[in-house]
Amino acid sequence: MTNKPTIRDVAKHANVSPATVSYVLNGVKKVSDKTKIRVLEAIEQLGYYPDFTAVSLSKRKSNLIGIMLPLTDDMPDNATASVLKNNLYYNEFISGVEMVAREQQFDTLLTGVADQEECRKWVKKRNLDGLIFLGIFPKSIFEQMSKLGIPIVLIDTYEEYTKLFNNVQIDDELGGYLAANHLIKLGHKNIAFVSTNLNLSPVDTKRFTGFKKALNEAGLEVNNHLLFETREITFENGMEIAEKILNENKELTGIVTVSDILAIGMIKAFQYHQKHVPNDFSIVGFDDLSISQFTTPSLTTIKQDIFKKGEKAAELLMNNIGDQGVERQIIELPVQLVVRESTKKIVSN
C-alpha cells in the first residue's frame, strides 16, 4: 500500500504503545534510550512522519501562520489578489516571512479581510498559530484580534490602539527627512510631497513630519499646494499626479514620494509630456524595490529592506508562538538614502 503509516503502525512495529512513539517524537524524556532507538528505527523503516492535521487537531496548533492584507470596503471581493498583483512591496515582504516560517516547519497563509468577523473566522477555522498584519486596519479589528489569544505582529503601525502588539517598523520620519534633505542640499526650494491620504496613513504622516522638519530646518516654507494625496499606490496614480502637477502648472522642482511605485509612474508621465527627470524634476522614491535600480532614470530613493522586514516579523512571531508571555517588542529597521539618477542639483537661474 502507498498508505501513509500512522503512529500506531510505528508502535506495532517497535512493540511499544502509540504514546511512547509520540513521546519519542516530541522529545518528552520519559523513554529509555533502548526503546527510543527501537522506535526511531521503526520510524525510519516505515518512513513515518506525523500528519499535521491530526497534530493540529489534538494540540490545537496548526503550524500555520497568516498574513493579513487590508481590504477596504470599497474594493471588490477579489481584492486580495489585486493588492498582491500591483504591490511589489508585499511580494518581497511575504518572501521574507515565508523563508523564516519554512525554516521552522511553518507554512504561511495569505488573506485579505474586509471585516473582523471574517478575520476571526479565518483564524479559528484554520487554527492559525500567529498572525501578521500588513497594512492599515480599523481599530475594531484589533480589539477582536486581541481576544483571539494568538501572537500578533503588526507592521508599520503608529496608532495608539496598536501599542499592545508587537511591531516591526522603520524610522519613517527619518525617511521623510532624508528624502527632503537630499533635495534641499541639491538646491531645491519648491518641493512637493506625494503620498496616500494622510488622514488614513500614519506612516505617510510620519514621513510628512520628517519632510516638514527638513524644510523647516532649511528655512523653507511648507506649501500646502505642494501636497498631493492619492487613494492608492499604483503606477497609474503616480502618472495622474504628475499630470495634475503639469496641468496646474505647479511651481516645483523637487518631489518626495512615499513609494517607488508612485515615483516610477510620475517619471513616466513627465517623460510623456516632454519633461525630463532629473533635469526638470528631481524625484525621490521610497522603498528601493528591486526594480528601482533598473528604471530610467534609476531611482534615488529611501531604501528599506522589505525582505528583512518580513524576516523579522516572522522571527518575532515565531518567538511569541514558541513561548507565550514574551514581552511585546518593537523592532525598528534602518532606512537609508540611496542616491541614483532621478535627482540632481538644481540649475540656478
Next chain:
Amino acid sequence: MTNKPTIRDVAKHANVSPATVSYVLNGVKKVSDKTKIRVLEAIEQLGYYPDFTAVSLSKRKSNLIGIMLPLTDDMPDNATASVLKNNLYYNEFISGVEMVAREQQFDTLLTGVADQEECRKWVKKRNLDGLIFLGIFPKSIFEQMSKLGIPIVLIDTYEEYTKLFNNVQIDDELGGYLAANHLIKLGHKNIAFVSTNLNLSPVDTKRFTGFKKALNEAGLEVNNHLLFETREITFENGMEIAEKILNENKELTGIVTVSDILAIGMIKAFQYHQKHVPNDFSIVGFDDLSISQFTTPSLTTIKQDIFKKGEKAAELLMNNIGDQGVERQIIELPVQLVVRESTKKIVSN
C-alpha cells in the same frame, strides 16, 4: 466563554444529534425541513462554523492547495523566498490562483521543493487537495506525484512525460514568432535570441522554434553566435548579456528575449554604455509585466495574461478536486504582441 462552539453544542441547542447537524451542514438530504430550520437557527445563534482541521482529519480533505516552485539543487535552502522575491511573474500568477481558490473556500500554500520526497511529505503532512507546479521539474518528481492521487495542474510544460496531467499554457512558439516577426518587419536582419538554457527549458525552446521560423520565412539565417543563454532570469543577468554583446562587438540590431526582466536589465546596461534603445538596439520582451509599460523606454513585448493563467490553473484544479475522473485538459491562453517604445524601424545605411 469565548470558546468556539462545536458541533455538539449546536446539537444540544437544537435538541438533535451531532450527526444531524453535520447532515444539515453538508446538505445531506436526510433531514426534515423543520429540524433543518431548528439546526440552522442554533447555528446562527451560537455563531457556529466548522473547524477545518477537524473536517480535514475526518474527510481527508484540507481545502488547501499547494503551489510548487522549483528549486534546483545548487540553490540555497531558502531559495523559495528568493525565487519569489525576484520574479514578478510568480507574483501575478499566485495572485490569480489565490483569488479563485479563496472564492471556493480554499487557501493556498506555497513551497519550493528540492526533491520529490520532500514534496510528497509536504502534500501528505498537510493533506493538500491539489497541486500546481509552476516551473520546470525533473521527471522523477512527476512519477512520485502521480502516485499521490490528488489532482495536479502543470504550467507551461511540454515534456512528453507530463502529458498525463492538466496543463495551462500559452502558444510559446507563436510568441517567439511574433516577436521575431515584429523585428523583421521593422527591417532588422541581425536578431539575437536571449533565453535561459535551451536544454533545460522546453518553453524557451518553443519560443526559439517560433523565432527561427520567422527568420526562415523571411529568408534570414539563424546565426548561432546570436543565441545567448543565461542560467536564471534576473535583471542582473540581463545586464550581463548586454555587456557581453557590447564586449564581443556582436553585429546585431534586434533582440528577442524570453522575459521582460531580462529585457529591462539589458536596456539598463545598454544605456549605461551610451547605447540607445531603440536607436541602437530594438528589444522585445516577453510577459508584459505590470512594470513593463512604465520603464523607459516602455517595453515592446509579447503579452501573456499571467494573472489569468493563475486563475485558469486554479479553476482547473478546483474542477478536478470537485469530481475526480474529469478528463485531463490542456488550456491554451493567447499571446499578443504589444508594441511600445523599445523597438523601432531600423535606419538603413
Next chain:
DNA sequence: TTGTACGCGTTATCAT
C-alpha cells in the same frame, strides 16, 4: 510505559 479518552466532524450502521 501503557491504555485510553480526547479534540471535532463525518459517515456507516442501526432504529423508529
Next chain:
DNA sequence: ATGATAACGCGTACAA
C-alpha cells in the same frame, strides 16, 4: 423517510 449512536481519522497527554 428521519434521525440517533458510535466508530473513525491520527496524534496527544493524563491517569494508571
